[in-house]
Amino acid sequence: MKVRIGFEIHEQLATRTKLFCTSPADYRDAEPNTNVCEICLGMPGAKPMGVNAEAVEGAVAIALMLNCEIVQEPVYILRKHYDYPDLPSGYQRTSMPIGRNGELAGVGIWEVHLEEDPGKYDPVTGKVDYNRSGVPLVEIVTAPDITSPEEARAFMRELVKVLQYSRRVRREGGTMRVDVNVSIEDGARVEIKNINSIRGLYRALKFEITRQKNLRRRGKAVRRETRAYIEEQMITRSMRTKETAEDYRYIPDPDLPPLRITPELVERIRRELPEAPHQKLARFVEQYRISRDDAWAITSEPEMADAFEQVCTQVEPARAAAFFRHIIKKTLNYHNLSFAESGIRVEDIVQVLRAISEGRLSQQAGELVMRRVVEGERAAEVLREMSRVDEQSLVSAVEQAIHQNPGAVEDYRRGKQEAINYLVGQVMRITKGRADAARALELLRERLS
Amino acid sequence: MAAEFVLEHSPEEHLARCLDRIEREDGRINAFIELNPRASEEVREAPHGRLRGMVVGVKSNINVRGLRATCASRTLENYVSPYDAVVVERLRREGAVVVGMTNMDEFACGSSGETSFFGPTRNPVAEDRIPGGSSSGSAAAVAAGFADAALGSDTGGSIRNPASHCGVVGVKPTYGLVPRHGLIDLAMSLDQIGPITRDVRTAALLLEVIAGRSREASMLNASPEPYSQRLTPDLSGVRVGFAREFEEFTAPEILGVVKRSLRRLEAQGAEVVEVELPSLEKALPTYYLIVFVEFFSATRRYDGRRYGHRIEEVCGAEVLRRILLGSYISQKEYAGRYYRRALQFRSLIRRELLEALEKVDVLAGPTTPKLPHRLGEELSPLEMYAYDLLTVPANLAGIPAGVVPAGRAGGIPVGLQVHAKPLQEQLMLNVMLAAEGRE
Amino acid sequence: MNREEVKEQAERVLRELAEHLGEIELEETYNVIQVEGLREDAAPEVDPEFVEAALSIAPRRDERYYVAEAGAWV
Structure with a gap:
C-alpha cells in the first residue's frame, strides 16, 4: 500500500x-x-x-x-x-x-x-x-x-x-516542532501534531501507518482528522473529530x-549564503583527499566541520578524519551530545592527535581522553596526568638515583638539605620528566631517613 | 505666529478652572468616564514644552498609563492601562495634562454617542440633541469648555461627525501620519487619531506634536511639519472642489450653511469648482463591510481570559451585531462575496477621490447629511450608518479631512468638511482657518 | 434587545449593504499607503514596570503565570 x-x-x-x-x-x-x-x-x-x-x-x-x-x-x-x-x-x-x-x-x-x-x-x-x-x-x-x-x-x-x-x-x-500528514493509497489525510524529535517522528509514523493499514484491512475508512502524538506511549490519539x-x-x-x-x-543573501552540507562534503573529499564516508560523518554538523578544518592546519588530514569519524563521533553518540554542545575545542583534538602520533598515547587511550574532555576536562591536563609513571617505576627510579649519586646522598645525611633537591632532579631525569615531583621527594625522604 | 499654547492663567489655576466646570456641569453632559486623579500633580511637574498647561481629554479607546481605557464597554471596565499610547507620550513631553478619559460610543461603534455602557453624552450646544460620535465625549468636553482640546479617533467620521454637531474643530489626519500604537482598534486599516479643539490654530499645534513616525510598522514615513507656524487664511490660487453628489444626499438646511461657508473661502481668494464623485453612494456599504471584518479580528483578544469579560457576553447590540457580521462574512466561503468585494470597491472610491483631487487642491462640503437627532430617538442600524455617508470616503482613501464650524441651522452647529491630498494637512488647515468665523 | 433579535437585524443589515454595493472587478486595496515595513534587529529591551503592571491586571493568575482555560469563541 x-x-x-x-x-x-x-x-x-x-x-x-x-x-x-x-x-x-x-x-x-x-x-x-x-x-x-x-x-x-x-x-x-x-x-x-x-x-x-x-x-x-x-x-x-x-x-x-x-x-x-x-x-x-x-x-x-x-x-x-x-x-x-x-x-x-x-x-x-x-x-x-x-x-x-x-x-x-x-x-x-x-x-x-x-x-x-x-x-x-x-x-x-x-x-x-x-x-x-x-x-x-x-x-x-x-x-x-x-x-x-x-x-x-x-x-x-x-x-x-x-x-x-x-x-x-x-x-x-x-x-523544533513538526506536524506530519500521512495518507495511504489516496485515503483521507491524517495530521499528526506535537512531534518534537526525529525519534518521535519515526515512532509516530510507525504507529500511525499501522493504525491506518489495520483500519483498511478491516474495511473501515480512515477519517480525515488531526491526531496528537503521545510521546510516553508512542501512540497517536485523535484531537479533533x-x-x-x-x-x-x-x-x-x-x-x-x-x-x-x-x-x-x-x-x-545568496552571495553570503553558507556552504550547504552536500557542498561542504564534496569539498572535503576533494580538498583533504578523505573518503566520502569520513566527510559525511564530519559534515554532519557545521561546528564539527569547522573544527575539522582548523585541526587540518596542524595535523595530517587523513589521520584527523579517521579520528573525527571513529573516536569523536563515537564519544558524542555515547554521551548523546552534539559537537556544539560537547565543549570539545580544536586544541584538545590537536593535542590528542599529536600524543598518538608521537607514540605517547594509544588509540584506545585517545578515546578515553576525549571522553574526559566531553565530561568537562581539558586534553592537556588529562594527557599530563595519564603520562605520569606509576608508583612502582617511580620507586625504582628513586632507587637508581640514590645508587648513582652517593656523594649527594652523603651530603644530605650530613644535614645539607639542598642535596635532596638535586636527587629529585635526578629522578625527573631518569623518568624523562613524567614523575610527580612531590611524590618523588616524599619517597626520597622516606628512603634516606 | 504662535508655535505654542498660550494661557491666561497659571497652568495650575487653569486646570482648577477646568475641573471646576467639569464638576458643575459634567453630571449633566457626561463627557467623561473617568478623571485623572493625578492631574493636579502632573500639571505642577509638567515640562515647559509647546503645550505647557494645555488641558486635554483623551478618548477612552486610547491607552493612558494608570487610567482605564474602557472603550465605554463593560468588556474592558477593569482594564487599567499599563502603558501610554505614543500620542499620549508626545502630549506629556510637551507639557500637556490629561484631565480624564472621555465618553464614546462602545468600541467606537456608533455615530451618536448613545451606545456607551456609561450612558449617553449630551450635546453641550443643544442639550436635547446627541453630540454625535463616536468621539462624543471628546467633542462635548471641548465644546463645554471642560478641556482645551481632546484626542479622538476617526474610523469613518468619529472625530468629524461630533465636531460638526458640537461646533468645534476636528481633524482626521492622513492615514499613518499619527502613530496608532495605543489606540484600541475599531478597523485597523481606517483608524486614525486626531485633535478636537475650539480653533484651527490649536488643532494645528496639537497635530504637529502628535504627528510623525514612531517605531510601529507605520504605513507612512512622514515627518511632522510646523503646521501652526505656517498657517495662513490667504487662499489665492487655491482651487476648492464641491461635489455635485453632496447636494443629492444632504439636508437643505445644512447645504445652506455650507454654501455660505464656500462664499467665505472665495472671499479669501479661493476658486470653487464643481467636481464629480459618482461612486459616493458605494462608500457606505464598502466601509461597513470592511469594518465588520476588521472589528471581528480586533475583538478576538477579549475572550474573557485576560480582561475579565468575554465581549459577546457583555457588549451592547451594535457591537454584537458587528462581531456577528464580521464572523460571518470573513468565513472562507463568504469572504469573496463581501469582504474582498468591499476591498475592490475601496480601490474604486480611492481612485475617484484621488482623481478628483488631481483637478482641485481640496474638496469642501458638508460633514453629515442630516442634523443630529434628539437624544433617545430610536434609529434603525442603517439610519444610524447613514450619518457617515460623507465622512467615510476620507478613511477609505486614507486622505486627510478636517471639520471647522461653518454656522448654525436652527441653533444647531454645522461643520464644513475639507478634504485634501495625502499629507496635505497644511493646505487643509489653511482652508479651515479661512472658513473659521464665528456667527 | 436579545441575541436573536440582534442576529435577525444583522442579517437584514448585511442583505441591504450587499445589495447596495453591487458587482465589481478590480484589484483589492488593503493598505492605503505603502512603505517599507522592516525593522533592524537590535539589542532587546524589557520594561520591568510594564511587566508588573500588565501582570497585575490579570483576572486569574498563579504567581507569575496567567491562568486560563481552553474554550472557543465561535
Missing part, C-alpha cells in the same frame, strides 16, 4: 528581538511572563513594530538553501484566527510564502514562510507563559513525497543539518504593510 508523508516543520530563528517587537527572542533564562511588552502580550491598542529584518533574511537564506524560488510579489502578513489560551490576540501572524518550489534530497519543498510563536500553555494547570509569544519561526512545508518512516527519518536528519548549516536557527535545541476543517478566517494584517523582498536583497 502506497504511503504518502508530508511535513510542516517549525523552527525558531536566532534573532535578538521578537518578530514584531523589541522584547528578547531568547527567553530561556527568563522568569515566566517577564520577557514581554504590550505588543507580544497582544494588549488592547498595541500595534506591531516593523517586521524584524533579520528574521526575514533568515527565512530567505533558509529558502535559498532549500533551493526555493524567492517570491517577487509583495508578501502579506496574514492573521490566522483561532482561539487558544496561548494566543494573546486570538490570531497568529503568519506570512504568505517567501520561498516556493524548492527541493531537498529528492523531496519537494512547497513553501517557506515566517510566523510568530504563540506562548506556552499547560492544559493541566491552566498556566500560561507568554515569554515565547512573538518569537520568529520559519515554517517549511514539504510535498507528500516521502513513502516510509525510514525515509522520513533520513529526510529530517538532512533537513536539520541544512537548518544548522544556515546558522539562522536557534542552536539550543528542543525548539470535527468533520470540516477549521476556518481560520485569514485576512492580511491591516497593521502591517506587505514585505517586499527585492532582487538585490536576495542576491546579497
